[in-house]
Amino acid sequence: MVNLMNEKEDTRQPSYFVAFPxxxxxxxxxTVLDFEPSAQYSRLHSYLKGTPSAVSQEMINEDGSLEGGATTYGGDAPSRLLLYSEYNFIRAEAALRLGASGNAETFFQEGIKASMAYAGVPAYVAEFGSLVGTEEEMLEQIINQKYIANFGVLMENWTDWRRAGFPDITPIPTPIAVYNEVPRSLFYPFNEVSSNPNIEQKESLQERVF
Incomplete structure (x- = not known):
């Protein structure tokens, strides 16, 4: 997420993350794949955690990282479920791929604007709001922005990845993870299989739902 936003100097970063240094x-x-994991990275911030407390100078380490407990949060950030930004990205994809009514780029821009408004920062639509390239490349732009806008919304980004393949994710390998790939679906639980003779268990977690 941080790298994806760094590529475009995304103005939502001060709301999403604590700067590092x-x-x-x-x-x-x-990531857990870092060769030497450390505390030297950007932590989650007010967009998900609410109003932050002040950080005293003595709690800032020489390398720019923060001491544990250097800041606390009020917990007053909302739980986001279905956002107006997501609605617009859904309509952008429908217009692009299915010929649904409306203009894909207009919905795309409106989704970015709405997400920026939630984060309380200026929008960068003028510079990054144009859909360009092939249909697949435009779809990647839409899904990547939807991924950023849905920061903290459970499940939706996974669902988008399994059907569209975006954003470009590096799977965490075993033995760090229990599975070498990002799952596209889950096995039916034992109690369902044992109770329903019509169920055919999936062969792998890579079987597609969509």
């Missing part, structure tokens, strides 16, 4: 305008992502 602290008090800079830089953001650094982190």
């Amino acid at each position: 602290y008090n800079s305008d830089s953001y650094k992502g982190s």
Whole structure:
């Protein structure tokens, strides 16, 4: 997420993440695949966690990371379920791929604007709001922006990835994870299979639902 937003100097980052180094305008992502995991990365911020407390200078380490407990949050951020931004990205995809009414780029831009408004930051539609390339490339633009806009919305981004394949995700391999790929579906549970003789269990977690 951080890397995807860094590519476009995304103005939502100050709402989504704590800068690293602290008090800079830089953001650094982190993954369990990092060769040397450390505390030197951007943490989740007010968009998901609510109003932050002030950070005292003595709680900022020399490398720009924060001491544990350097800031607390009010927990007053809303639980986001179905957003107006998501609605517009859905309509953008429908117009692009299915010939649904309306203009895909107009919906795409409206989705970006709505997401920026939720984050309380200026929109960058003028620079990044044009759909360009092949249909597949335009779809990737739509899904990537939908992915950013749905930050903190459970399940939707996984569902979009399994049907569209975007954004480009690097799976976490075993033994760090229990499975080498991003699952596209889940096995039917034992109690369903044992109770319903008509169920045919899936052969792998890569079988598509869509």
